[in-house]
Amino acid sequence: MIIKPLEEPVKIQKLEVLKKRLFPTHVKLKEIEKELAKTTAGYKGEKSLLYYLSFLPEEEYMILHDLRLTIDNRNYFQIDILILSQYFILILEVKNISGKITFDETYHQLIRQFNDVEEVFPDPVLQVNHQKYQLIRYLNKKKIVSLPIETQVVMTNNSALLRNQNNSRKYLDTIMRSSELITKVEYYKQKYKAPIFTIKDLRKVAKSLLKGHIPSEFNIFHLFELNSNDICKGVFCTNCGCYPLQRVRGTWYCGECNFSSRNAHLETFNDYKLLFGTTITNKQTRDFLQISSPSTTYKILASMKLPQIGHGKSTSYYLLGSVKLCC
Numbered sequence: 001m002i003i004k005p006l007e008e009p010v011k012i013q014k015l016e017v018l019k020k021r022l023f024p025t026h027v028k029l030k031e032i033e034k035e036l037a038k039t040t041a042g043y044k045g046e047k048s049l050l051y052y053l054s055f056l057p058e059e060e061y062m063i064l065h066d067l068r069l070t071i072d073n074r075n076y077f078q079i080d081i082l083i084l085s086q087y088f089i090l091i092l093e094v095k096n097i098s099g100k101i102t103f104d105e106t107y108h109q110l111i112r113q114f115n116d117v118e119e120v121f122p123d124p125v126l127q128v129n130h131q132k133y134q135l136i137r138y139l140n141k142k143k144i145v146s147l148p149i150e151t152q153v154v155m156t157n158n159s160a161l162l163r164n165q166n167n168s169r170k171y172l173d174t175i176m177r178s179s180e181l182i183t184k185v186e187y188y189k190q191k192y193k194a195p196i197f198t199i200k201d202l203r204k205v206a207k208s209l210l211k212g213h214i215p216s217e218f219n220i221f222h223l224f225e226l227n228s229n230d231i232c233k234g235v236f237c238t239n240c241g242c243y244p245l246q247r248v249r250g251t252w253y254c255g256e257c258n259f260s261s262r263n264a265h266l267e268t269f270n271d272y273k274l275l276f277g278t279t280i281t282n283k284q285t286r287d288f289l290q291i292s293s294p295s296t297t298y299k300i301l302a303s304m305k306l307p308q309i310g311h312g313k314s315t316s317y318y319l320l321g322s323v324k325l326c327c
């Protein structure tokens with residue numbers, strides 16, 4: 001049973017908007033593209049595991065994706081996939097890395113060779129063991145009697161060539177490919193023989209963990225040391241991507257491709273929300289959509305029937321959910 005489903009990380013959407021709206025020659029663009037590729041690969045890796053997870057009997061296993069917990073409200077730890085059963089808890093750390101991958105126990109590192117370039121990553125086994133250590137502390141603090149906790153690193157890229165440099169037992173036991181998932185789960189079930197929890201106990205643990213989940217909130221500008229001046233403003237053409245579109249008699253007109261749209265501003269409001277947050281004033285709308293007239297802006301905001309707070313010039317509109325046209 002999936003208790004916490006896999007969702008596309010909001011970070012991907014934020015990075016995509018940043019990539020779209022950063023000036024094309026901006027010095028941070030490469031760094032943002034790299035982070036976007038890394039985050040998207042991680043999400044795709046987890047997504048590819050859904051197929052194998054679907055073979056676990058629903059009534060026996062509870063699955064939580066991307067669980068972010070804290071013990072002291074200062075340090076947070078994130079678990080890619082947590083599988084709860086009556087016998088054991090299994091933490092999965094998912095890695096979607098391509099190329100020739102060498103696990104080196106001497107220096108606790110993962111070396112990736114791709115297109116003749118070598119790159120070093122942290123040891124994923126150390127990572128997942130650290131998550132186990134923190135989960136034990138978390139469960140102790142919540143006074144939840146723990147089950148045995150097992151850990152696995154799942155390498156989801158089927159074309160990656162995996163090498164265990166020192167033939168280390170640690171890597172043999174803790175690193176697997178996606179297709180081994182069911183075999184491993186069965187192995188752990190056999191290992192612990194008798195159930196420790198009832199299904200009712202298990203539901204309680206799952207509920208408590210779900211309640212403890214704290215979504216990651218981060219300011220994308222702080223992350224890359226940017227400010228609002230680095231961003232291209234205006235409504236983008238949904239046909240050719242040019243900007244800023246001109247507002248002509250109630251529609252948005254693109255001088256580049258002659259496309260006109262009544263709703264092109266909706267995407268712009270979504271971009272604003274991902275970059276700056278969920279509230280916007282008339283003045284901020286004029287600035288971001290590049291409209292000079294307060295009354296035109298008022299009409300656009302009113303047409304969207306957004307919840308609002310305040311009066312007159314201080315009115316703030318809430319950009320909730322995915323911004324849609326109300327009519």
Ligand SMILES: [Zn+2]
Nearest residue numbers: 237240254257
């Ligand atoms: Zn266009």
